Amino acid sequence: MVPITTFHYLVVAAALFVLGVIGVLTRRNVVVVLMSIELILNAVNLNLVAFSRMWGNLHGQVFSIFITVDAAAEAAAGLGILIAFFRNKETINVDEIDLLKW
Amino acid sequence: MNPAMNSALNSTNSAMAPVATPSFFYALAALALISGFLVITRRNVVHSALALIVTLLSVAGLYLMLYAPFVAGVQIIVYAGGIMVLFLFVIMLVNIERSYNDRRFSSLWPVGLGAACALLALFVFAFAKGRALFPDRLMPLSEAANTQQIATMLYGDAGKAGQYTFVFEIASLLLLVAILGAVVMTKKKI
Numbered sequence: 172m173v174p175i176t177t178f179h180y181l182v183v184a185a186a187l188f189v190l191g192v193i194g195v196l197t198r199r200n201v202v203v204v205l206m207s208i209e210l211i212l213n214a215v216n217l218n219l220v221a222f223s224r225m226w227g228n229l230h231g232q233v234f235s236i237f238i239t240v241d242a243a244a245e246a247a248a249g250l251g252i253l254i255a256f257f258r259n260k261e262t263i264n265v266d267e268i269d270l271l272k273w
Numbered sequence: 274m275n276p277a278m279n280s281a282l283n284s285t286n287s288a289m290a291p292v293a294t295p296s297f298f299y300a301l302a303a304l305a306l307i308s309g310f311l312v313i314t315r316r317n318v319v320h321s322a323l324a325l326i327v328t329l330l331s332v333a334g335l336y337l338m339l340y341a342p343f344v345a346g347v348q349i350i351v352y353a354g355g356i357m358v359l360f361l362f363v364i365m366l367v368n369i370e371r372s373y374n375d376r377r378f379s380s381l382w383p384v385g386l387g388a389a390c391a392l393l394a395l396f397v398f399a400f401a402k403g404r405a406l407f408p409d410r411l412m413p414l415s416e417a418a419n420t421q422q423i424a425t426m427l428y429g430d431a432g433k434a435g436q437y438t439f440v441f442e443i444a445s446l447l448l449l450v451a452i453l454g455a456v457v458m459t460k461k462k463i
Contacts, residue, residue, distance in 0.1 A: 175298045176409040178400070180335065183302040185396040187309055187328075189389055194313035196385025197378045202318050202364055206325050209356065210309055213332050216344075224339045227412025229419070232344050233426050233437055239351050240444045244451035246356045250363045251455035257367045258461070266379055 180221035188214035201256075201263045205249050212242045298338055305331040316377055318364050322357060329353045340414040343423050 187210055194207025216235040223231025257263055304327065311324035329352045336345035379385070415422070429435035 173295065174409075175295050175338070176411065177407050178404065178409070179298065179302075180339070181400065181407060183305065183335070185393075185400070186306055187332075189393045189396065190306070190309045190313060192392055193386060193389040196388060197382040198313060199376065199379045200318060202360065202367070203313065203321050206312055206321055206360065209325065209352070210312060210328065213329065213352075216348075217332055217335060220336055220339050220341045220344055223341065224411055224414060225408065227414060229414070229422050229426060232341050232419075233423060235341075235344050236347055236423070236427075237437075237440065237444055239347055240448060243351060243356055244447050246359055247451045247455040248458075250359060251458040253363060254366060255458045263367050264375065 177221050177225040180217060184214040184217040184221070187211075187217065199264045199266055201253050201265055201268070204265060205246065205253070208245065208249075209242060212238055212245075298335070301331045301334045301338070304328075305335070314377075319361070322360050322364060325360075326353050326357050329357070340416045341419065342416055343420045 191207045191210030191214060194210065195204050198204055198207065216238055219231040219235045219238070221231075223229060223235075253263060256268065260267065262268075308324040308327035308331070312321045312328065315321045315324060329348060333345040333348040333353070336342075336348060426435050426437050427441050429438050435441075
């Protein structure tokens with residue numbers, strides 16, 4: 172079998188990233204959109220850890236921990252917005268969140 | 274890197290080599306991608322959340338294969354344990370019965386899918402052209418001292434601030450702001 176290289180991890184991460192982008196762009200449910208953003212952040216994390224292995228130092232892993240912190244903050248703020256919005260408009264569809272559109 | 278650490282690394286590598294087989298990588302990657310696909314296609318949001326947990330766990334397995342046990346642990350504890358519980362709470366709070374019979378995909382889904390396919394083509398192009406940028410070497414990383422080395426970078430060593438100490442403090446400030454923001458937005462009356 173071919174040994175696993177950095178490139179393999181990059182391909183997996185790119186596929187995960189594209190799956191997340193598809194979810195963000197096509198789904199109507201805000202919760203699923205937020206989960207797709209988590210998929211995207213995970214793909215980035217996987218890239219960083221793979222590069223950390225490629226270069227033999229830990230900077231990539233430290234960065235991926237900071238991105239995890241970001242993901243937690245983003246999830247808390249996003250879900251807070253979602254609850255506030257659901258209380259006002261009784262919907263969690265992206266299509267109906269258009270107050271700022273004209 | 275000092276020679277003692279190198280020899281320790283080599284012994285770790287030789288001991289770890291049989292575990293990290295290529296077939297293991299392919300299984301984890303396939304699991305991550307299949308459950309990632311389920312996340313964006315399931316009608317029931319709870320099923321999406323459960324599939325996302327499977328994705329997070331298999332990505333944690335990939336971290337272990339990359340000799341990053343601390344990041345794998347953070348992934349399981351913070352993502353699968355913390356963030357996903359937050360998601361499930363919110364799914365239970367908002368009314369999912371109402372959206373259950375709705376259309377899953379937005380009316381503009383072909384445009385979104387096309388844009389994502391363009392992004393995929395860009396990735397394929399960049400990876401095919403820039404293959405030489407990613408050398409095949411995999412440097413040895415010590416798995417035993419991983420957590421300690423990350424702690425040295427985050428907190429510093431022997432009274433000196435580490436390389437990322439300031440960033441680490443800023444991250445705690447960011448979390449505080451996120452907590453306050455979530456409380457302020459969720460409360461009915463301040």
